[in-house]
Amino acid sequence: LSGEAVRKALAGLPSEQRQTIELAYYGGYSQSEIATAMEVPLGTVKGRVRIALDKLRGALADLQESPWQTQ
Amino acid sequence: MSCEQSADLIALDAVGALDVDERDALDRHVATCATCRPLVAQYADVVSMLPAALQPVSPPARLRRRLMAEVYGEATGATHLPWWRRLVAAIPSNRALTAAGALAVVAAVALAIWGMSERHGSPAPIAYTVSGTTAQPSVTGSLTVGTGGTQSILTVHGLAALPADEVYEVWLVPPHGSGPPKGVAFLSPDPSGGAWTAVVNGSLAGYQTIAATNEPSGGSPGPTGTEVLSGQLGES
Numbered sequence: 200l201s202g203e204a205v206r207k208a209l210a211g212l213p214s215e216q217r218q219t220i221e222l223a224y225y226g227g228y229s230q231s232e233i234a235t236a237m238e239v240p241l242g243t244v245k246g247r248v249r250i251a252l253d254k255l256r257g258a259l260a261d262l263q264e265s266p267w268q269t270q
Numbered sequence: 271m272s273c274e275q276s277a278d279l280i281a282l283d284a285v286g287a288l289d290v291d292e293r294d295a296l297d298r299h300v301a302t303c304a305t306c307r308p309l310v311a312q313y314a315d316v317v318s319m320l321p322a323a324l325q326p327v328s329p330p331a332r333l334r335r336r337l338m339a340e341v342y343g344e345a346t347g348a349t350h351l352p353w354w355r356r357l358v359a360a361i362p363s364n365r366a367l368t369a370a371g372a373l374a375v376v377a378a379v380a381l382a383i384w385g386m387s388e389r390h391g392s393p394a395p396i397a398y399t400v401s402g403t404t405a406q407p408s409v410t411g412s413l414t415v416g417t418g419g420t421q422s423i424l425t426v427h428g429l430a431a432l433p434a435d436e437v438y439e440v441w442l443v444p445p446h447g448s449g450p451p452k453g454v455a456f457l458s459p460d461p462s463g464g465a466w467t468a469v470v471n472g473s474l475a476g477y478q479t480i481a482a483t484n485e486p487s488g489g490s491p492g493p494t495g496t497e498v499l500s501g502q503l504g505e506s
Contacts, residue, residue, distance in 0.1 A: 205323040214458035218423075218469045223287035224320055226421035226469070230287045236414045236423040238465045249281035256316045 208258040216251035219244060271299045276306045284313035400480060400501030406430060409499045413470070413480055422470040424480065426457060426499060429466050432484060438498065439489045440468050443479040453489055457482060474503050 209217055218237070222228040230248075234241045271279075279296045282288045288296070300306050402409025411426035424440060432438065441451035455468035470480075479502055484495040 202322040202324070205319050209320075209323055213461070214456075215460055215467070218458065218467060220285060220320075221469050221471075222416075222421070222423065223282070223285040224317065225324075225471075226416050227418060228287065228416060228421075229289055230282055231289055232416075233287065236425060237460070237467050238425055239460065239462065243462070244287075245278035245282055248285055248287065249278050252281045252284065252313050252316050255319075256312065259316065259319055 205259065208255050211258060212251050212254055216247045219247040220251050223248060271295055273303060273305050276300065276303065277309055280306065280309045281313050284317040398501050398503055400424070400426065400499050402428065402499050403497050405496045406498045411499065413501060415474065420473055422474065424455070424457065424468040424470060426466045429457065429498065435487045436484050437487055437489060438466065438482045439485040440470060441481045441483065441493055442474065442477040443481055444476055445478045451481070451493055456489065477503055479503060
């Protein structure tokens, strides 16, 4: 997958989900730090990460030659 | 732990944001749950693609020179060693092991403390206060700089809603006369109706002020709209 494809998939996320992924993965923040900084409950951070990864998985799977291995 | 909770934690773990006190419970659940176990690999697969999104950056010439000097120095056994290596080299050989061992312990403890602070936010990140201008005087907020110093979060309350064709663009402003403001991010409203947030990537070094203006959708090369907030950098 090209960097452009991944950037496009990230850009397709709602901003609050994209920011959460950016902070967690690229910024190295913990879930507690993200919750504090974004002023949202811890559960919201958890949900956003999971939903964002689910969406990225879907978006990137469409671009991959082989289908996702679910099991 | 339910599978729903477990899936949230597996996703968090994949991006490296799992808090340490939830690790044991997650490991116990995954070890016994055939439904959740495949999720570990699935989320890890997604996350393994994220590095591809990073744009290559050329290091500043000074850093490149220093790195290359270090590399050549190591390769040729040059005498330009850092102070601590000269110190170790100066110790008689029969004591070098003890000294090296002591240094290793100090380094390991320092690394452990650094690692913990990197991941768990201690010491506390630096925060700068931002406030509204006369255009929107009720605006309040803060800019929190991560412990790495290369990523910050701007959190703002009280901003007025914008027309669909406008955005709030965030600017880093260097000291007067030393360059134009740099557009670094856009503020996004939280869907729950709370704060507006923006992630500012890159160091704040060399900038004096952070500000935001309303701009046409997509942003502008330089600020053209009304300044709605600002904050001084350098004094937390």
